[in-house]
Amino acid sequence: MQLSKPLQILAGLLLAVLVIFVGLQSWKTYVERQYVGIAVRDRDTMTVEGEGKVTVRPDIVKISLGVATEALTVREAQMGNTKKMNDITAMVKQQGVKDEDIKTENYSIYPRHQWQDNVQRLAGYTVSQSLAIKIRDLDKIGDILARAGEFGANDVGGIQFTVDDPSVFQDEAREKAIADAQDKAEALARQLGLIIVKVVSFSESGGGYPVPMYDAGIPAYAVKAERAPAPDIEEGSQDVTVNVNVIFEVR
Numbered sequence: 001m002q003l004s005k006p007l008q009i010l011a012g013l014l015l016a017v018l019v020i021f022v023g024l025q026s027w028k029t030y031v032e033r034q035y036v037g038i039a040v041r042d043r044d045t046m047t048v049e050g051e052g053k054v055t056v057r058p059d060i061v062k063i064s065l066g067v068a069t070e071a072l073t074v075r076e077a078q079m080g081n082t083k084k085m086n087d088i089t090a091m092v093k094q095q096g097v098k099d100e101d102i103k104t105e106n107y108s109i110y111p112r113h114q115w116q117d118n119v120q121r122l123a124g125y126t127v128s129q130s131l132a133i134k135i136r137d138l139d140k141i142g143d144i145l146a147r148a149g150e151f152g153a154n155d156v157g158g159i160q161f162t163v164d165d166p167s168v169f170q171d172e173a174r175e176k177a178i179a180d181a182q183d184k185a186e187a188l189a190r191q192l193g194l195i196i197v198k199v200v201s202f203s204e205s206g207g208g209y210p211v212p213m214y215d216a217g218i219p220a221y222a223v224k225a226e227r228a229p230a231p232d233i234e235e236g237s238q239d240v241t242v243n244v245n246v247i248f249e250v251r
Helices: 005-034 074-094 138-150 167-192 220-224
Strands: 045-056 060-071 102-116 119-135 155-162 196-208 238-250
Touching: 045 167, 060 074, 060 102, 060 138, 074 102, 074 119, 074 138, 119 138, 138 155, 167 196, 167 238
Parallel strands: none
Antiparallel strands: 045 238, 060 119, 060 155, 102 119, 196 238
């Protein structure tokens, strides 16, 4: 039996509505599955920020010790530079620094030129080498810096106090940040007459801490000088800070 034209139009409209409804329901299910743990628009939510801070004392220091040697030939510059760097390395090890905490971070050879009678002439060569050293006994810092100059170091700097394993303090700071956010959320919920249902989203930032720097320069003429007094190096304290952003579902 063939339907009349008006009924055909009505049936077509009903079918179109059904298709749209099924499509919307499918999309809603897909969105809910894809965004588990993320605030969905049809939820009543409130966003709260929390901060956690832990003050720590640095337990290691990183320094750079280098030597630049000038000579007429590459061989002479290399021999002189190698002797000084080997002596510095041996001294550092005698101070209790382990092999795994000593790393060569630069070695370069380059020519030196000078102008004479408006002509650029080769004046010799410079060999430069530097070590990155991690010192775990902070009481040894001053002695190592003082003796580095005695053994010929003429490029000393980049002193950086830090924490060998910051993850422990980051975990502690995160716990404080989450507790801070929860306290704020509970207080806000009471004031607004709401009930917290659950956490629907969480994000974190920070986890770092400022690194104080101390740069020490030992001029080349100090190589043959008498032993210099050990400088007082203060490591101070540093803050490990974590900030969190928490979205709570409320009713």
